Amino acid sequence: MERWFQDQEDAEGLKRMPPKVRQQLRMSFNIAIKAAGSSGNMTKSVDWYERMRAAQIIPNSRTFGKLIRAAANSELVEEAELWLGTMEEEGFQPELVCYQSVITACCKAGDVPRGVRWFQRALQRGIKADLMMYSPIIDGYAERGDGDEAATWLSQAEEEGVRPNMAMYNAVIKGYCRQGNLDDAKKWLERAEASGNNLDLQSYNTIINFFAEKGDEDAAKDWLQQVSSAGLQPDSVSYNSLIKAAAVSGEMNRMKEHLAEMQSLKLRPSMLTYGTLVSAYADAGDIQNAQRWYDEALAGRGKSNTILLAVLLKAYIKAGNLESAERCIQKAQEAGVAPNHVVFTSMINAYAESGEIDSARAWFRKAKEQPHVSLNIWSYNAMIKACAKVGDEKRAQTFFNLAVSDGFRPDVFTFTSMISACAKAGRVGEARRWLERLENAGIQPNVISYTIAISAGAKSKTSKSPGLREYQLFERMLIQGIWPNVVTYNYLLQSMIRSQPKNGEASRGCVSTHDAMWHQEQ
Structure with a gap:
């Protein structure tokens, strides 16, 4: 189709074709739109639609249905x-599959209420x-850990004469497990069985994983x-959960026992299996064993x-061994693993925490140069x-401005870091202005944002009115329902000690405010 279309020197020639030929062409265009969409190339799907229009071949309902599904498949x-x-x-009545595609796209994107609105519109x-x-x-509701809402929708489906399949029951069970409600998860297991559906392995694996997340190895084994x-055969997912249960409870030897049992049943460890093992040793600070299991994953699976x-x-x-971390990344790249934004951000943050700003900047620049990395x-x-x-x-603001120009919306951590940069530089007024910008951006400050702003004034030796501004910030955070921590009080007291009010009224105001807050705290 691509080669044929490129051979046409003039779209006008297409317009003069007989109706039957044009009908066949429309079918061909629809196939091209679908093929591009199925491969995840939405841009190409739209391109074929525009070519279709340019040739004055009128689209039909199937054309739009394929465009809707192409967009939905690409989320x-x-x-x-x-x-x-x-x-x-265009005057076409969307078919059932069109609404199905849009609802699925909304829910996969995590916007379930949006999917519900399209459900109601259908x-x-x-x-x-x-x-x-x-x-x-x-x-969608199950993924969010809202078992109650997932159950409500399944009940509604039953009331409307739709016979739920086991996958829908499993979703409700998963929702309740994520909600931490095992009792209702069990009730829906029983309800699924009573409805004539045979419980499958996923049903049991969901419950096993529930106990694994809590580190309750005995309960996981019982299930x-x-x-x-x-009459079902446990799979690698079942044993991955058992290994996770042992990992959560810190039972390293038990992890290896479950792995051995898994392998004795001819179940091949997956990347998730190795990930659990590496993560468990990484959390324990055991680099040697973490590296060992990582290497075994490479040897066993041939890739990472x-x-x-x-x-x-x-x-x-965690061990502060950043040189080895860099060598690890280099080795992975040699094995064909392309580091993603998580890997780059981990390295940027690691050097940032150690105060090595030039190294952090080098990793940031390297990440920006990678076409496959989306920071x-x-x-x-x-x-x-x-x-x-x-x-x-100044350099902090450069990166702040770069984030905005690159299309990212600064969050509370971004602004708080700017407040911290100004506080560290001794620019008290600018630290307070960044706090105001945070609020003006419609973002709720947190206790850290206020505490750093208060600390800037408390530490300053050039403040013209030490104490007063800090009290004002303290009152503001309380009005907003943000409760101070012990660090906030320490800096507030530090500013009080340094304060030298110009008149008794100001002094009484400061003391009365502090006393009121102190009594409220008690």
Whole structure:
């Protein structure tokens, strides 16, 4: 189709083709749109649509349906919504699958209420909801750990005559487990069985993982026994959870026992298995064993991945061994593993914490040069924090401005780091102004934001009115419902000791404010 279209010197020639040929061309264009969308190339799908329009070949409902699905498959929610709206504007009635695609895209993107709005709009358009419209909403709420809402939607599906499948019941069970509500998770296990659905391995694995997250190895093993009693064969996911349970409780030997049992059943350890082992030793500060399991993952699977690499880096960074961390990244690259933004941000942050701003900056620059790496606001925050630690306010603002120009919205940590940079440089007024900018940006300050701003005045030896401004900040944070910690009080008391009010009234105001807050604290 691509070669044929490029051979056409003039779109006008396409317009003069007989109706049957044009109908065949429309089908070809639709296939091209679908093929591009299925490969995840939404831009190419739109390009084919525009070519179709240029040739004055009128699209049909299938054309828009394929564009909607192409956008949904790429999780481009707004584009999927736009094409669905365009379809309606063109006079076509969207089919069930169009609404299914948009609802799924919304829920996968984590915006379940948005998916619910499209669900309701479909009903208003006379579409009868089916299993594929309910499933993404139920799963979306389950992923958020809202078992109650997931259960409500499954019950609604049943009331509407939709027969839920086991995957929907498993989603509700998962939602309750993530919610920490094992009793209701068990009730839905029983309800699934009563509805005629056979419990599958995923049902049991969800419960096993619930106990694994808590480090309750005995309970996890009990549920593993129930898997066998139900005539099912445990898989690598089942044993990964057992290994995780031992890891959470710090039972390193038990981890190895579960791994050995897993291998005796001819179950091959996955990257998740090795990730659990590496992470457990990394958390324990045991670099030698963390590296050993990482190497075994390479030997056993023939490759690593960025998640496993990031976990191993955590061990080296925790031990302050940044040179070995760098060698680890280099070795991974030689093995064909391309570090992602997590790896780069870990290194930026590690050097930032150690006060080595030039090394942090070098890693930041290196990350920006990688076409496959998409940094996030945390990468910029790490650089601003590095500058703040050495009191380099100007360079901190450079990275702040760079984050904004690169399209990132500064968060409370970004602004707080700027307050810290100004405080470290002794620029009390500028620290307070950054606190105001934080509030003006519609972001809620936290206790750290206020404490650093108060500390700037408390430490300053050039402040014209020591104590007064700090009391004002203290009152402001209380009004906003932000309660001070012991560090806040220490700096506030420090500023009080240095304060020399010009009149008795100011002094009484400061003391009365402090006394009132002190009594409230008690």
